[in-house]
Amino acid sequence: MNIAYSWVMALSAAIFAIGVAGVLIRRNILVMFMSIELMLNAVNLAFITLARRMGSMDGQVIVFFVMTVAAAEAAVGLAIIISSFRNRETINADELNLMRW
Amino acid sequence: MIVSFPPLAFILLFPLLGFLFNVFLGARRGRGAVNLIGPAAIFIPFGIALVAFVKLLTLPSGSVLSVTLWPWIYAGRFHADFALQMDALSALMTLVVSGVGAFIHLYSVGYMAHDDDFARFFAYMNLFALSMLTLVLANNLLLMFVGWEGVGLCSYLLISFWYTNAQYAYNGRKAFIVNRIGDAGFLLGIFTIVSALGSHGIWSLDFATLRDNIHLLTTATATTAAVLLFIGATGKSAQIPLYVWLPDAMVGPTPVSALIHAATMVTAGVYMVARMHFLYTLAPSAMELVAMIGAITAIFAASIAMVQPDIKRVLAYSTISQLGYMFLGVGVGAFSAGIFHVMTHAFFKALLFLCAGSVIHALDGEQDMNKMGGLRTKLPITYATMLIATLAISALPPFSGFFSKDLILESAYNSGHTGLWILGIITAAMTSFYMFRLIFMTFHGDSRVDSTKAHHIHESPQVMTIPLIVLAVMAVIGGWVGLPEGVLWGNKISQFLAPSVGNFTPVLQGGFVMLTGTSLGLALFGILLAWYFYIQAPGMPYLIAYQMQSAYNVLLNKYYIDQLYNLIVTRPLFWVSTFVLGRVVDTFMIDGIVDGAGLSVQTGGQLSRRIETGNVQQYAFVYVLGVLAIVAYYLYLVTH
Secondary structure (H helix, E strand, O other), rough: OOOOHHHHHHHHHHHHHHHHHHHHOOEEHHHHHHHHHHHHHHHHHHHHHHHHHHHHOOHHHHHHHHHHHHHHHHHHHHHHHHHHHHHHOOOOOHOOOOOOO | OOOOOOHHHEEEEEHHHHHHHHHHHHOOOHHHHHHHHHHHHHHHHHHHHHHHHHHHHHHOOOEEEEEEHHHHHHHEOOEEEEEEEEOOHHHHHHHHHHHHHHHHHHHHHHHOOOOOOHHHHHHHHHHHHHHHHHHHEEEEEHHHHHHHHHHHHHHEEEEEEEEOHHHHHHHHHHHHHHHHHHHHHHHHHHHHHHHHHHEEEEOEHHHHHHHHHHHHHOHHHHHHHHHHHHHHHHHHHHOOOOOHHHHHHHHHHHHHHHHHHOOOOHHHHHHHHHHHHHHHHHHHHHHHHHHHHHHHHHHHHHHHHHHOEEEHHHHHHHHHHHHHHHHHHHHOOHHHHHHHHHHHHHHHHHHHHHHHHHHHHHOOOEEHHHHOOOOOOOOOOHHHHHHHHHHOOOOOOOOOOOOOOHHHHHHHHHHHHHHHHHHHHHHHHHHHHHHHHHHHHHHHHOOOOOHHHOOOOOOHHHHHHHHHHHHHHHHHHHHHHHHOOOOOOEEEEHHHHHHHHHOOOOOOOOOOOHHHHHEEEEEHHHHHHHHHHHHOOOOOHHHHHHOOOOHHHHHHHHHHHHHHHHHHHHHHHHHHHHHHHHHHHHHHHHHHHHHHHHHHHHHHHHOOOOOOOOHHHHHHHHHHHHHHHHHHHHHHHHHH
8 A cells, every 4th residue: 555655745744743832832840851752753654754755765864863863862761750749749740940030 | 073982871871780689689688788779879980981081181182082882762764873972061960969979979878877778778879870871872862751750750759758747748849840830941952952953853862963054954953942941941950930849849858858959950951951062052142031030030039048957948048049150150151050059069069968867967956047057166067068159159269169150150241141141240249248157157166966865966977977077178279170261271071072162262351350349359258247247246137127128028038939939820720720620621521531431231131131031932933033034034035
């Protein structure tokens, strides 16, 4: 079954837009974090699609890098979130304002 | 003929080293080291100056010893070197400054023996010697100005030497500020010369260059420059109208009064006029002004000196009066006569001050002559030397003052300034009157010394009396180098100075005997009057003061000039400073600019901090907007 590349790209853009909206709108850090993952995966999808379209392996290789970074980021990010929750008992971004003026 | 003579630099080096030693190490190394190095720093230059002088005598007349130390100012086409020269005029001045200065330094060792701040004192004295020697040895007008400012600085530092006394500090500031007014004139004079000669392509202030090219100036320019330079001289040499600082300068230590305010610094103005004689000869009206100011100052200051009770103030006004004579001399074209009087005056006036210092030292700081008297037997050396100096300043032959003062008066008369000559001889009578009044009140009659001080009156130590004796010898024989033309070896000093300050041969006219006789007679009259008033009939001065109270008060209060200046200069200046500059300019303009700068930054910050909410999501939102805008732009480019 062949699906037109443009459809897949449109899906990728849609997922990315959902991710962006999630980061901008939601105040829960965990959700924001998941939205970032969403954006990363949307980008992955776009990479793979274009790699297949161009007949090149480069895009697929990049995806592995992105996944590596995403895994590392998830580890660090989750650790920060947990420790911040332990200290402040909240994961609401608006309440984590210690560094603001 | 210009002969290179590098040792000239050492004349400046030793006072510089002495100054550095005294200011940095003096207090730590103790009194012994300072007492050795302070005077040595000026005795050695005196020796070098003597060597240079002898060398100059062996060379043909008109030779100049010179050394260029380093290039100094090269700005565009203008250039000035740090260069020294010693011609006849500089040689004479250097000898006087270093010679008289050396013995005054020696005297200071004794005078400052009880002062804890001896190192600072000698540091200033050495710095003064350095500045004064720079002034007289400079080969261009600009370097001379450096020395000119340097001596002014040292004068200020030494007047307010005992700075814990607020009045002394005030007098120091007064001297500095009054001098500053004169110096402004001096600077403007230099600028006038530079710009006038610059327009002819001469961009140098070397005295030799100036001398060769001064004829390029128009009479008007020359007069302007000469008058402006003379304003500088009235400040430094305490002439009307800027003389007011000198009497107040007497609060400094007495050796300072002798060195700076009698023998050397105050004669800088006369030296400058003689040095620039080629300029003044081009400007006859400026010369007239110099002569008139000189003569008027002479009689004006002498009249004040007649009634002052403070021994040093009498001498201060006497100095102003004698400086007036010198300016009268150079003003009527007798430059060498003026310089001759600078020399003899340096001997006898320095001696007078040192003697006064010896008296003050003996009386533990007493300066009021009403509380002296009868000191003749207790201070025999001081008395003898001071009497010699008094005879010299009263211009009695064969003492030195006679020759120089007579030469000036003769020149004034022979050049047709009969009016100024009359002022001069009246001043001569006043001079001998106030000087013998000083002698009689201090050394003769009954003792009026406070009983608390009477028991420890003592003659000064040898380190102080030896300089007195040396200077007394010079006060006697110093004038013999300038005998009237035709007597023995004649006027050697004018011949010696001729290459530097122009030829001057006082015509020995038939009136010579009449002129000398008149001034001599008046001088003797002054002495007799003083003798009558203060020895024969001691009540007379009080009677006269009582009967002519208003005139007496005018003199005693120095013609109310200080009050007048206070009223027309100082008060308005204070008013402008307080109300216009202080309350308006400072509060609104200066503070406004400063406050405004701060306020604008603060307001800008307050406004721009609104953007920086610290909310990451807002930042991200703006970022996304930016990305969308860029994408939209490229899409637009692709589709069109």
